[in-house]
Amino acid sequence: MTGGLGNGPRWLAEQLVAAGALTDPAWADIIARVPRHRFLPDVIWPRDVADPGWRSPIGRDDPAWERWAYEDVAVVTQVDDGHPGGPDGRGREATSSISQPSLVVAMLQALDLHEGMDVLEIGTATGYNTALLCERAGTGHVVSVEIDPELAQRGRTNLHALGYAPALITGDGAAGASGRGPFDRVLATVAVRRVPPAWIAQACPGAVVVTPWGTGFAPPVLLRLVADGRGAAHGRIVGEAPFMWLRSHRGRRGGPGAFVDTTVPTRPAEIALSPRAVAEDDAGWQTVAGVLVPGLDYVVYEAKDGSGEASVYVFDRTGTGSWALGEYVPGAVAFEARVRGPRDLWAEIEAARRSWEQAGRPSLRELGVSAFADGAPMRLWAGDPDHALEAHPVPAA
Numbered sequence: 001m002t003g004g005l006g007n008g009p010r011w012l013a014e015q016l017v018a019a020g021a022l023t024d025p026a027w028a029d030i031i032a033r034v035p036r037h038r039f040l041p042d043v044i045w046p047r048d049v050a051d052p053g054w055r056s057p058i059g060r061d062d063p064a065w066e067r068w069a070y071e072d073v074a075v076v077t078q079v080d081d082g083h084p085g086g087p088d089g090r091g092r093e094a095t096s097s098i099s100q101p102s103l104v105v106a107m108l109q110a111l112d113l114h115e116g117m118d119v120l121e122i123g124t125a126t127g128y129n130t131a132l133l134c135e136r137a138g139t140g141h142v143v144s145v146e147i148d149p150e151l152a153q154r155g156r157t158n159l160h161a162l163g164y165a166p167a168l169i170t171g172d173g174a175a176g177a178s179g180r181g182p183f184d185r186v187l188a189t190v191a192v193r194r195v196p197p198a199w200i201a202q203a204c205p206g207a208v209v210v211t212p213w214g215t216g217f218a219p220p221v222l223l224r225l226v227a228d229g230r231g232a233a234h235g236r237i238v239g240e241a242p243f244m245w246l247r248s249h250r251g252r253r254g255g256p257g258a259f260v261d262t263t264v265p266t267r268p269a270e271i272a273l274s275p276r277a278v279a280e281d282d283a284g285w286q287t288v289a290g291v292l293v294p295g296l297d298y299v300v301y302e303a304k305d306g307s308g309e310a311s312v313y314v315f316d317r318t319g320t321g322s323w324a325l326g327e328y329v330p331g332a333v334a335f336e337a338r339v340r341g342p343r344d345l346w347a348e349i350e351a352a353r354r355s356w357e358q359a360g361r362p363s364l365r366e367l368g369v370s371a372f373a374d375g376a377p378m379r380l381w382a383g384d385p386d387h388a389l390e391a392h393p394v395p396a397a
Contacts, residue, residue, distance in 0.1 A: 008037075009031060009032050009035055011070060012031060013031040013032035014032075016072070016101060021101075021105055023109065024105075024108075026136065033135065036098070036128055037070070039098060041126070042060055043058070044058060044068070044076060045058075045078075046068075054086050054091070054092060055090060055094065056090050057090070074098065074103075075097055075098045076094040077096050077097055077098055078096035079093060079095060080095060081095045082095070082148065082151075096151055097244065099189060099243070106222065108133075110222065110239075111187055111208055112185075114136070114137070117141060118137070118143075118181070119141060120176060120177055120183040120186045121133060121189065122176075122246070123144075123145070123146060123188060123189035124146035124152060124155040124168060125155060126155055127144075127159040127164075128158075130155065130159060130168075131158075131162065134164045139165050140165070143177045143183075145172075145176070147247055152170040173246060174192075174196040174246060174248050176201075177202065182203060182207070183203055184204060184206075185207060185208050185209075186207065186209040186211070189212075190244055191243040191244065191245050193215060193245070194213075194249075194371070195223070200227060200233050200371055201231075203227040204227065205227055205229025206227060207226070209235075210222065211225075213241075214290070215287070218283060218286035218290050220240075220241050220243055221239065222240065231373040233370070234368065234369070256297075256313060266324075267340070268337070268339075269338065269346060269347075270336060271334070271335050271346045272333070273335075274328060274335065275312035275335055277353060278296075278312060279298060284367060288362075291380045292351070292355060292380070292390070292391040293348045293349055294318060295316040295317040301313075309330065310327075311326075311328075312327075314345045316343060320342055321340070321341045324337060324339045324340065324344070325338040326346060348391060351391035355389045359387070359389055366382055368380070368381045368382070368385065369381070
């Protein structure tokens with residue numbers, strides 16, 4: 001390799017094959033041909049060694065820049081939406097990256113893309129993933145959308161320098177590419193809280209839609225949906241997918257103090273479900289709770305006297321001002337609670353828990369998702385799309 005790079009795209013492909021991540025020979029050949037380092041910007045942002053709360057810029061002259069070009073790691077290529085807010089060019093939040101290669105190939109293999117298929121990509125960024133799609137489908141069959149004008153120009157420059165000429169759109173990826181469909185495949189390289197209706201509307205019957213998806217309560221996962229030709233797409237969770245959010249889907253930031261005001265009046269309540277249940281480390285339950293109780297988040301404060309008691313606050317990140325407190329006592333069959341705001345969050349959580357348990361406590365991989373072109377709320381199901389998990393809180397007495 002030129003520029004001092006000891007490893008290159010062929011080495012990367014071999015490593016992914018050896019690790020069992022890359023099983024499709026056609027994609028292995030493409031990964032081996034496309035030079036990932038050509039899509040890295042001159043400056044990247046790893047975490048600051050002395051203060052991990054910041055990301056510090058490093059350039060091409062840093063050995064880490066060359067090493068990460070072909071290691072199985074994600075590389076942050078933009079911070080703070082292109083405007084680093086810290087001293088010495090440091091940034092607080094990663095806002096764009098070139099994704100981890102093993103995750104890239106997992107998504108590409110789930111897409112089941114073939115030559116001549118029309119594919120819509122959401123999130124051009126550096127253009128690396130776009131180049132891979134061009135190699136498989138053909139450069140004239142790829143449409144890619146990027147919301148950030150600076151990133152869009154950088155991706156365009158990178159792609160054109162290597163001879164790729166996909167249709168590139170600068171705009172909100174949630175709108176898809178109106179007037180250019182229908183598409184045989186839709187691939188998002190950003191996470192969404194709900195699959196945008198435009199993606200389903202612009203997918204032809206039988207089209208595959210692959211996207212990271214999450215509720216904000218549980219980590220993002222990878223969805224693979226198939227369009228049914230009647231305005232919906234159905235599918236299952238096929239893996240983990242830690243991606244940055246589509247910009248219009250970013251959640252409200254802030255710790256519990258930004259959502260919970262303990263100085264205001266609350267109304268008393270009693271709950272039968274242990275308040276600790278909201279924090280149960282089960283990905284299936286977390287996904288169900290995140291869908292059926294939108295905006296849910298929590299914090300647990302353990303008693304310092306070793307009694308095992310705890311105060312559990314749950315709150316709504318969507319901005320309704322709703323929050324609630326549940327007091328956990330070991331061995332209790334009912335728990336004191338306080339509720340604030342228009343939503344009774346404990347009632348919603350209890351209803352979601354009943355729905356999950358009545359469905360047999362499905363694991364993450366046993367859950368399915370349906371998304372709709374008409375904007376209807378996404379539907380979570382277990383077994384098949386006819387068995388939706390729904391929450392019906394019991395009205396307060």
